Amino acid sequence: MNTIDKFNKHIMPTYGRYDVVLKKGESTTATDENGKEYIDFGCGIGTNSLGFCDDEWADAVSKQAHTLQHTSNYYYTSISSYVAEKLTEWCGYSKVFFANSGAEANECAIKLARKYSFDKYGKGRHNIITLVNSFHGRTLLTLTATGQDVFHNYFFPFAEGFIYAPANDTEALLKLLDENKDTVCAVMFECVQGEGGVVSLSKDYLKTLCEECKKRDILTICDEVQTGVGRTGKFLASEHFGIKPNVTTLAKGLAGGIPIGVCMADESCCDVLTKGMHGSTFGGNPVCCAGASVVLDRVQNKEFLDGVLKKGEYIKNELIKMKNVRSVSGLGMMIGIELEGIDASTLCKKCLDNGLLVLTAKEKLRLLPPLTITYEQIDKGLKILSSCLEN
Numbered sequence: 001m002n003t004i005d006k007f008n009k010h011i012m013p014t015y016g017r018y019d020v021v022l023k024k025g026e027s028t029t030a031t032d033e034n035g036k037e038y039i040d041f042g043c044g045i046g047t048n049s050l051g052f053c054d055d056e057w058a059d060a061v062s063k064q065a066h067t068l069q070h071t072s073n074y075y076y077t078s079i080s081s082y083v084a085e086k087l088t089e090w091c092g093y094s095k096v097f098f099a100n101s102g103a104e105a106n107e108c109a110i111k112l113a114r115k116y117s118f119d120k121y122g123k124g125r126h127n128i129i130t131l132v133n134s135f136h137g138r139t140l141l142t143l144t145a146t147g148q149d150v151f152h153n154y155f156f157p158f159a160e161g162f163i164y165a166p167a168n169d170t171e172a173l174l175k176l177l178d179e180n181k182d183t184v185c186a187v188m189f190e191c192v193q194g195e196g197g198v199v200s201l202s203k204d205y206l207k208t209l210c211e212e213c214k215k216r217d218i219l220t221i222c223d224e225v226q227t228g229v230g231r232t233g234k235f236l237a238s239e240h241f242g243i244k245p246n247v248t249t250l251a252k253g254l255a256g257g258i259p260i261g262v263c264m265a266d267e268s269c270c271d272v273l274t275k276g277m278h279g280s281t282f283g284g285n286p287v288c289c290a291g292a293s294v295v296l297d298r299v300q301n302k303e304f305l306d307g308v309l310k311k312g313e314y315i316k317n318e319l320i321k322m323k324n325v326r327s328v329s330g331l332g333m334m335i336g337i338e339l340e341g342i343d344a345s346t347l348c349k350k351c352l353d354n355g356l357l358v359l360t361a362k363e364k365l366r367l368l369p370p371l372t373i374t375y376e377q378i379d380k381g382l383k384i385l386s387s388c389l390e391n
């Protein structure tokens with residue numbers, strides 16, 4: 001039986017997959033089992049920050065696998081403390097919790113916010129305000145946190161404790177905060193809504209949101225699972241907006257393509273979850289932390305980040321000249337393309353046929369190229385995209 005048939009026979013049909021079996025990758029190029037090559041503008045959904053199989057990254061990961069692959073969290077390992085130190089120092093947070101995915105990092109943030117409020121105010125202040133069109137994950141709790149009705153189906157009953165606010169609407173937010181002043185412990189948001197179509201929130205809105213929450217002792221949780229780790233040309237997207245949320249979560253790009261999630265908390269709430277209150281068997285896994293250490297050593301560098309910003313600007317400038325492109329959104333190398341005359345999934349398939357991997361986000365085409373991509377590779381990919389848009 002061939003791979004595709006075997007796969008479909010034994011793996012649950014939760015994804016619409018393309019009929020391509022990828023076999024290996026190098027830098028910005030993936031190769032399928034027939035030897036056909038693809039330029040990668042999707043990056044495993046923003047995870048392979050350094051591209052495919054970066055030498056330094058692969059060496060660190062395999063060296064760690066040969067040294068100590070896992071210990072459980074009953075013991076200390078130096079590689080996880082290295083990653084935690086790099087994260088807290090660069091981002092200005094006090095402590096981190098290690099998980100294995102974005103959804104888990106967000107679960108930690110939600111538990112932390114509720115416990116923070118419980119400690120200070122007792123029961124009842126458990127609601128989290130999230131934004132319409134957000135995406136926070138696939139667990140039952142983070143699905144409920146996700147502010148899109150399409151996700152609130154089939155799996156009833158969903159968790160309680162979420163209130164949805166329209167994004168970028170300060171008045172509506174203030175009204176909800178007033179109406180629910182005794183029940184809200186946190187507001188959670190993405191600076192740039194990724195799955196929601198690469199939609200950036202406004203700076204004024206986010207500034208007011210953070211100020212008003214602070215006044216009310218409501219925690220701010222920034223979901224940077226997609227926007228974080230240099231994706232937008234700053235290490236955290238929140239830096240573009242001049243805000244410092246109490247809690248920030250990271251995942252996708254952090255370990256360069258192996259599973260990790262992190263919940264980072266500031267001084268006000270970093271000791272709220274104490275012994276036995278939260279955990280994860282694999283959290284802080286040394287192999288994944290070894291991957292993260294290489295990503296952080298590379299990405300936590302102003303020159304590197306400025307380079308990401310510049311490449312993003314270059315790509316956007318080229319895109320806007322292309323046929324059937326109505327508008328371009330996003331920050332750094334997190335890019336959304338509003339199309340006309342062709343729908344995103346048709347274009348995505350056409351690009352694949354022509355040797356370019358891209359993503360969609362709602363009705364838009366979405367690009368998340370590896371942060372290390374060269375201009376030559378960018379031009380190669382854009383040429384394919386442009387010709388797919390033309391005919």
Ligand SMILES: *Cc1c(COP(=O)(O)O)cnc(C)c1O
Pocket residue numbers: 100101102103104106135136137138190194195223224225226227251252
């Ligand atoms: C992908 C994503 C998640 C979920 O991450 P998983 O690792 O799939 O659990 C959560 N929030 C945002 C903003 C994401 O883009």
